[in-house]
Amino acid sequence: MQGRPLHSSIFVFTEKATVVSYCPKRNKNVLVMSTMHTEASLSTREDMKPQMILDYNSTKGGADNLDKVTATYSCQRKTARWSLVIFYNTVDVSAYNAYVLWTEINQQ
Structure with a gap:
């Protein structure tokens, strides 16, 4: 986490899952694992959030x-x-x- 650029994402892929490490703030890290997402897609917003995080945030209410x-x-x-x-x-x-x-x- 030290020295990572702000709003950067690192993706890791396996056969069945995808993991993304997103840096929303300095020295902060958000990890999300998904079995639904299979590609590294980022939003076009200013914060460049990964699509996995946007999908999670839109459906977490349940x-x-x-x-x-x-x-x-x-x-x-x-x-x-x-x-x-x-x-x-x-x-x-x-x-x-x-x-x-x-x-x-x-x-x-």
């Missing part, structure tokens, strides 16, 4: 909303057993998915 709702309405309890933590999270996500489906089916 995960943020899930985290917000499951934090407010959760069945989780304090436990030291990791299997119960996974079970509680599965119940929370399943309940939210059922709510989303129900609201789509019963639109007014």
